[in-house]
Amino acid sequence: xxxxxxxxxxxxxxxxxxxxxxxxxxxxxxxxxxxxxxxxxxxxxxxxxxxxxxxxxxxxxxxxxxxxxxxxxxxxxxxxxxxxxxxxxxxxxxxxxxxxxxxxxxxxxxxxxxxxxxxxxxxxxxxxxxxxxxxxxxxxxxxxxxxxxxxxxxxxxxxxxxxxxxxxxxxxxxxxxxxxxxxxxxxxxxxxxxxxxxxxxxxxxxxxxxxxxxxx
Numbered sequence: 001x002x003x004x005x006x007x008x009x010x011x012x013x014x015x016x017x018x019x020x021x022x023x024x025x026x027x028x029x030x031x032x033x034x035x036x037x038x039x040x041x042x043x044x045x046x047x048x049x050x051x052x053x054x055x056x057x058x059x060x061x062x063x064x065x066x067x068x069x070x071x072x073x074x075x076x077x078x079x080x081x082x083x084x085x086x087x088x089x090x091x092x093x094x095x096x097x098x099x100x101x102x103x104x105x106x107x108x109x110x111x112x113x114x115x116x117x118x119x120x121x122x123x124x125x126x127x128x129x130x131x132x133x134x135x136x137x138x139x140x141x142x143x144x145x146x147x148x149x150x151x152x153x154x155x156x157x158x159x160x161x162x163x164x165x166x167x168x169x170x171x172x173x174x175x176x177x178x179x180x181x182x183x184x185x186x187x188x189x190x191x192x193x194x195x196x197x198x199x200x201x202x203x204x205x206x207x208x209x210x211x212x213x214x215x216x
Contacts (some may be wrong), residue, residue: 035168036073043069043175050182067182072174079128079154080161080170087120117162125154153177156203159210173206 047068051061095112129151137143157170180202184195 032166032168035166036171039168039171039175040069040073042172043072043179046175046179050179050186064182064186068175068179072171072178075128076157076161076167076171076174079124079131080157080167083127084120084124084158084161087123088116091116091120121155121158121162124158125151128154128157152203156206156210160206163210163212169206169209173202176202 044065047061047065050068051064095116129147132146132150133143135146137146153174157174160169160173161167177199180195180198183190183198184192
């Protein structure tokens with residue numbers, strides 16, 4: 001019977017695979033995919049529950065799905081992954097002269113990183129809010145309201161993505177926001193005050209969670 005030294009086997013074969021830079025990247029990607037899929041499954045469950053309550057006469061399943069699942073997923077990939085990462089890359093390149101200086105204090109580097117994080121999150125949120133102005137609006141007041149609410153949402157989703165290093169929290173928060181908004185539209189019997197309160201609570205809780213997470 002062949003005896004295997006588990007520690008030696010792990011040291012020679014398992015650990016090199018786990019600690020290899022390329023494999024770590026693959027693991028991170030797979031983990032992120034799992035998180036995003038889990039968020040999508042949860043939102044899809046909410047959509048099915050809502051659709052079963054409303055029935056076919058009150059709302060279209062595709063319309064609810066598009067607003068609660070599809071839109072948050074696609075928008076977060078576009079605005080919090082591609083655009084936010086692009087702004088991050090530009091900021092990093094701009095800060096290279098500072099990072100190359102050996103005598104720069106660590107506190108100043110951290111302040112610079114926080115400043116860049118704030119800039120990219122708010123800039124990304126502004127682009128996100130501006131994109132929502134392309135939606136049809138009854139008047140300028142409603143356009144301004146959506147722009148402001150989308151901007152606040154963009155800031156929250158941006159910080160969630162930064163602090164948890166994942167799109168999943170932002171997708172969940174975005175999807176829940178749209179879910180509550182859909183409730184207000186498709187269920188007129190629900191108090192508008194309650195809907196607004198639920199929207200505000202979702203935004204506040206999401207924003208608080210931004211400071212509970214830790215950026216890598």
